Amino acid sequence: MSLLRVDNLSVEFPSLYGDVRVVDNFSLQMAAGEVHGLVGESGSGKSLAALAILGLLDPAASRWRCDHLSLNDKDLLRASASERRRWQAKYASVIFQDAQASLNPSFTVGKQLDDIIKLHHGGGKAERRERAADLLHQVGIHNIGPALESYPHQFSAGVNQRAMIALALACEPALLIADEPTTGLDVTIQAQLLELLLKLNSERGMGLLLITHDIALLARNVERITVMYCGQVVESGDADDVFLQPFHPYTRALLDSLPKLNQPSRRLQALRGAKPSMMNLPVGCYFGPRCPRADRDCVHNVPLSEQGDHRYRCLFPIGLADRRDGAGS
Amino acid sequence: MNSRFVQRFISHPAALPALFGLLLILLLAVLGHALSPFNPVLVDPHAQLLPPMWQAGGVAAHPLGTDDLGRDMLSRLLHGARLTMGSATVALLLALVAGVLLGSIAGLAGGLPDLLLRRCMDVLLAFPSILLAILLSLAFGGGMTACVMAVAIALTPHFFRVCRDGLCEELGKDYVSAARLDGAGPVSLYLQTLLPNLAAPIVVRGTLAFSTAILDIAALGYLSLGAPAPTPEWGNLLASAHDFIQLAPWTVTLPGLAILVTVLCANLVGDALRDAVNPRGANP
């Protein structure tokens, strides 16, 4: 059963210099209960892709189109706007990086939970309160009584993060999209939070889409991974495959920039050059100008290739028997 | 004053026309004496209530018509520009100096002085400019001085607040600590580090306060709490035209339009400045 399927999603922002395509033919598939990592530098379009999937882009400032979009096996593009919104609200939730900003400062946490529970489950006042308390318990907030009566500004950053997750869980989603959930938190809190998300995944069978710029966060935590660069998917596949044998030089570079315990003396590799501006992208492969393996052919458009379940957008993938490696050996 | 700021200012659609309009009005105010064709208080019994030249019965000698005593409207408006804008500028500068000085003391000293000064400003906020003008005219005699003082006092809390709140915010920032660690003394810290960062919001507030000052001065003139009667201050012009509103509507419309256009230009410039200084600010 497919939890989420997105085919060829593109998002464009009109600007003074013409339309800027910030997400370019993005595709993604998730099975129910899957933990999926979406990784890319800031500005690679990963958050915008998620917002577009959830229908949360500002329609006045952006345009999007998509070949296919389904959530929990329902084709959302064929549904009416209100139907789509209801379906999405029921089966998908999103949490953002800034928990303080994601909670309404003018209402108590209990009131905010209650609004959503009322919307999705109904029930009497006592029943709803019971449910809200249960949610806070699940995300590891103790002192539940006072917590329900508290305003977000009265909590610490860590507790706010948990309260936000409780809010996201209130509709019992089948898919939780976590947009940079751990960025800006202390390392210990990062670990606790990730543990909590993974626990919710295993206990409730809730699919989890982890969006991050930090590929280290995904190692050993996700089942599948998608790597984005300049609005395009450059590599996707089973996490073990991608981590062990990345085909795309960009993924390789991301992994090389991580410290490894088993190779203590190795110098970390920094990626040369800077990410190009989205308004002025290079011709052909967007990674070309920074790529150590680039060739004359890289100025042509590079399609997404497949090797089993493993997809990559490169003419000269690392370690595959392609022309370059063949000529070299 | 960097080029990005200028660019943002210019990108505001109405900024440049408004700025030129304001400069033109200021120029007219300064040159008003030389430009006006008649003495503004010259009574001409043969030219009473002449309409503007584009209406039937208007004459070219009085392009904007005359009032009930045959005084030339154009001359009166030009002289009035000098009076109204001049007193508004004086009031604005007084308020600016007082507000920034007191605001700096409150922001830098903190503690008790801050508390006392803030209370004083709360007291001032309790007196609208008209009320102040009435009280001051009782204590010190009426006239232009009391009127300008009243407007200045009523504007002071605004500058005080901008300066004090700005200082409190800036003092908590890292660059101030860095300057302190570099060994900057309190005076040089204030003059070289803090004040330049406060200049922008103060200038913005000043432009917007200028329009308030013009409106207040004219209002006081209208209630004859400002300049004495024959002076062609814009508010006075409206007050003396009050009785002829049906007979000679231009004596009412023209001074009002003069005030409206001036204030509109000042507000537009102020808005554009604010947007340029603070591209995404909610602070009105």
Place this chain on the structure above:
Amino acid sequence: MTARLGRQLLALLSTLLGVSLACYLLRQQMPEQAAPSVLGFGRYLLDLLQGQFGLDQNGDAVLHGFLAVLPASLELLVSASLLAVLIGIPAGVSAARRHQQWLDRLVGAFTLVGYSVPVFWWALLLVLWFSLTLDWTPVSGRISFLFDVEARTGFILIDTWLARDAYALEAFLDALRHILLPTLVLALLPMAMIARVTRAAMVDALAADYIRMARGQGIPEWRLVWIYALRNASQPVVAVLSLQLSALITGLMLVESIFSWPGVGKWLLDALSRGDYAIVQGGALLLAIVLVVMNFSMDLLRLWLSPPERGRRR
């Protein structure tokens, strides 16, 4: 919360003390008064506490005169504020929802003009059109002298409504026509202010993460806009309005003088031209006190609207 309230009350009291001190000092500048002294101020304060704000030229208490004209001013103030809120807030909210579109620009242009129009000129133009040219509304006063309304509350709209005689409805409608123009004139500035601040605050509030999150969870759009976002946007609106209260009172005094509306402003200005200085001094102090109290209630409103503010130490 209690501590915060206590601080606020303390500020109120000290501001009231400052206001009376300012009035005392100004009073002592009058030609026939003695030089200001601590003892003199103490005596002045004691008089005030006993409700003695001086006697006017006829020997009547200034306080009585003030209380007699206050309802007319409040009535005008309330009707103008209601109009300003009822139009200003929806205008600001709709402008924010259609950020950078034509409605937004229209509201922006309207608020700019509303900020820039001299109140007294606007009043004269309205009188010229509605009263003199079209003859729709009366030029001045609260009610036609043909009606004899028993003053129960002092609020003419309520009094005519409560009246039981045969002409009650006509009297009410007449009072309504009288208040129409002054209300329109006085409401212009606060309406522009409210629309402008509401728009700016709503643009920020609607872009917040909590709105996106709640939208993703299926909270209906009207609830997002009118409850979730507006509740947060209302705090800066109230903060800006409390700074502009004195501008509102300035407008009130002008409007009363133009439309001969028998309120506090006209009462003060008439006393000034009559040379009844006791009324001017006592009345100015009373008006200032009313303003301080209004400011105080705005602060309380802001505190109530903003949970984070409640806990913060100023």
